[in-house]
Amino acid sequence: MEIFKAIIEHINYIAAATLFVIGLYTVLTHSNLLKKVIGINIMETSIFLFFVSIGYVSGGGSPIISLGGERQIFINPVPSALILTGIVVAVSITAYSLSLIIKLHETYGTIDMDEIMELRGEKN
Amino acid sequence: MNVIHFPVYIMLILLATAVLIPLIASKRFKSSVKEFIMGAFVVSWLLSFTTLRHVMSNGAYTYSFGNWSQKIGIQFLVDEFSSFMTLIILTVAFLVIIYSLKDMEHEIKDYQFSSYYTLIFLLLFSMVGLTITNDMFNMYVFMEILSITSCGIISIKHKKENFLAAMRYLILSAIGSLSVLLGIALLYMVTGHLNMFEVSNVISQVWQSYPTNILVSLGFMVSGFAIKAAVFPLHIWLPDAHSSAPTPSSALLSGLVVKVYIFAVAKILYRIIGVEIVDALGIPTYLTYFAALGMIMGSVFAIGQKDIKRMLAYSSVAQIGYIFMGLGLATVQGFSAALFHIVSHALLKTALFLSAGAIIYQKDKRDLRELNGIGYEMPITMMVFTIAAFGMIGIPGINGFMSKIYLSLAVIDVKKYVYLLIILISSFLNAMYYLPIIISAFLKESEDRKNIMVMDKLPKTMIYPMVIVALGCILMGFFPQIIMNVIERAVPSFLLIGK
Numbered sequence: 231m232e233i234f235k236a237i238i239e240h241i242n243y244i245a246a247a248t249l250f251v252i253g254l255y256t257v258l259t260h261s262n263l264l265k266k267v268i269g270i271n272i273m274e275t276s277i278f279l280f281f282v283s284i285g286y287v288s289g290g291g292s293p294i295i296s297l298g299g300e301r302q303i304f305i306n307p308v309p310s311a312l313i314l315t316g317i318v319v320a321v322s323i324t325a326y327s328l329s330l331i332i333k334l335h336e337t338y339g340t341i342d343m344d345e346i347m348e349l350r351g352e353k354n
Numbered sequence: 355m356n357v358i359h360f361p362v363y364i365m366l367i368l369l370a371t372a373v374l375i376p377l378i379a380s381k382r383f384k385s386s387v388k389e390f391i392m393g394a395f396v397v398s399w400l401l402s403f404t405t406l407r408h409v410m411s412n413g414a415y416t417y418s419f420g421n422w423s424q425k426i427g428i429q430f431l432v433d434e435f436s437s438f439m440t441l442i443i444l445t446v447a448f449l450v451i452i453y454s455l456k457d458m459e460h461e462i463k464d465y466q467f468s469s470y471y472t473l474i475f476l477l478l479f480s481m482v483g484l485t486i487t488n489d490m491f492n493m494y495v496f497m498e499i500l501s502i503t504s505c506g507i508i509s510i511k512h513k514k515e516n517f518l519a520a521m522r523y524l525i526l527s528a529i530g531s532l533s534v535l536l537g538i539a540l541l542y543m544v545t546g547h548l549n550m551f552e553v554s555n556v557i558s559q560v561w562q563s564y565p566t567n568i569l570v571s572l573g574f575m576v577s578g579f580a581i582k583a584a585v586f587p588l589h590i591w592l593p594d595a596h597s598s599a600p601t602p603s604s605a606l607l608s609g610l611v612v613k614v615y616i617f618a619v620a621k622i623l624y625r626i627i628g629v630e631i632v633d634a635l636g637i638p639t640y641l642t643y644f645a646a647l648g649m650i651m652g653s654v655f656a657i658g659q660k661d662i663k664r665m666l667a668y669s670s671v672a673q674i675g676y677i678f679m680g681l682g683l684a685t686v687q688g689f690s691a692a693l694f695h696i697v698s699h700a701l702l703k704t705a706l707f708l709s710a711g712a713i714i715y716q717k718d719k720r721d722l723r724e725l726n727g728i729g730y731e732m733p734i735t736m737m738v739f740t741i742a743a744f745g746m747i748g749i750p751g752i753n754g755f756m757s758k759i760y761l762s763l764a765v766i767d768v769k770k771y772v773y774l775l776i777i778l779i780s781s782f783l784n785a786m787y788y789l790p791i792i793i794s795a796f797l798k799e800s801e802d803r804k805n806i807m808v809m810d811k812l813p814k815t816m817i818y819p820m821v822i823v824a825l826g827c828i829l830m831g832f833f834p835q836i837i838m839n840v841i842e843r844a845v846p847s848f849l850l851i852g853k
Contacts, residue, residue, distance in 0.1 A: 273529070277535050277539060280536065284539060309542070315491070316494075319494075327524050330509060333517045
């Protein structure tokens with residue numbers, strides 16, 4: 231029962247680690263560029279989950295003193311604020327990579343990395 | 355004017371120029387816009403020079419934004435290291451940008467000029483920020499700006515290879531920066547701070563309670579930075595990216611961008627975690643293994659290349675090995691050798707890429723086998739190339755020789771004589787792929803014309819930057835103390851903090 235309790239207590243971290251591995255696996259194994267980008271997004275989400283979980287204090291309220299009500303403990307607001315910046319960065323990376331994929335599709339006619347490598351190999 | 359604000363002014367000028375360029379540039383890129391760019395550059399260079407002089411005479415200081423305490427606010431650390439490296443970044447970038455004003459006409463279309471210089475200024479902004487910041491999350495943000503803009507200056511040339519190289523670089527550097535972010539999160543979990551001073555304070559007290567956590571976090575951060583700095587087994591993106599990019603971009607990417615990530619990894623290893631803890635965890639030793647592997651393999655790959663820029667890119671992989679070797683020794687001498695080599699490689703690789711770009715500009719030849727007799731058609735360019743190539747091989751009188759001497763002395767100091775042999779082998783391998791180019795350029799006869807000496811048919815704005823960089827290499831080779839004096843004052847802020 232101890233193990234179950236530990237798992238339930240740390241479910242956020244376990245989920246974050248699992249998502250990170252899923253994302254990394256997707257980026258490394260799939261040859262479709264769109265899937266690679268989605269994999270990067272999954273990795274980003276996992277880290278955001280991880281970061282926000284660090285700041286969580288069980289039973290804590292939102293860190294606004296007048297709206298916190300009766301509560302005396304608050305969650306740590308810094309990780310949440312950092313993750314807002316992180317989300318912006320993630321969106322810009324996604325936007326840029328999607329635009330690159332459009333350009334690659336225009337020039338090579340495919341968004342599959344393996345096929346692109348074949349096309350390049352034939353040319354050489 | 356208060357000098358302590360100057361680092362912030364530098365970054366503000368770079369950022370504001372980046373925003374202003376597309377606003378003031380109309381469809382054609384007029385010379386007034388060029389003057390504006392160079393003016394902004396000169397001002398920020400002067401500011402950075404004044405900052406360095408101030409720091410050298412009055413000592414390091416921290417700059418807290420909005421006077422928040424360092425526990426919650428963002429902080430800049432302006433010390434000998436960061437102000438000196440800012441000056442190096444701006445100096446090299448200044449020369450490359452003068453060169454690029456003419457060379458880029460060959461590479462991209464007219465209407466793209468304003469976006470190119472916007473990207474360049476954002477790139478410089480993030481490099482200066484990454485060097486000077488003292489906050490871990492701030493470092494991550496600058497890193498992401500840097501990775502997007504450096505992919506941008508590759509893909510701005512609308513060619514097939516550029517899109518593919520940029521895409522690869524983007525995916526790998528996204529993985530790299532995400533691992534760095536995960537490492538930062540793990541460190542934040544242990545310490546509850548993001549400011550580097552606070553983190554290192556807490557870690558030096560509690561590290562024995564959380565060795566696994568720190569080890570995992572360092573593993574993520576070091577491998578993330580290793581992807582971005584192209585340490586040997588993780589270098590696969592570099593040759594494509596650096597060879598297909600427009601020449602000024604390749605010079606910036608190879609000379610500066612890769613180095614900035616090395617600054618960041620040095621900060622994390624030696625300033626945040628501290629040399630004793632890192633040594634106890636055994637990380638520097640592994641760094642030297644990979645560095646030694648890279649020094650050999652980078653050169654071996656370079657020997658087989660036919661394309662001149664691709665060869666230079668593989669040579670970068672080998673040179674990064676030298677720098678990481680110095681870092682991994684974790685001694686004062688090793689670290690100073692690494693910093694010295696960062697500066698000398700920035701100059702040498704810039705000179706090599708600029709002269710290779712000049713050959714492509716005038717003759718439109720990229721293949722190494724077509725360079726017979728080119729020393730008689732482009733004497734100045736090939737002289738610059740020769741000086742820089744001799745520097746890479748380690749001929750005395752050029753800065754590459756001095757950095758090899760420093761590195762060898764540092765290796766002897768820690769009694770790891772195997773690495774001495776590796777430095778020697780790597781130098782011979784360097785000679786194996788640089789000397790044939792020089793020999794065929796000056797001693798072989800070209801097929802379609804007699805070897806009659808003519809001057810280079812290059813615009814003056816392309817010749818002067820190359821010559822200045824080459825003269826800088828020779829100056830640094832004969833008077834290494836100019837650079838070494840500053841480096842010797844910068845190193846203690848990394849390695850001797852606790853002692």
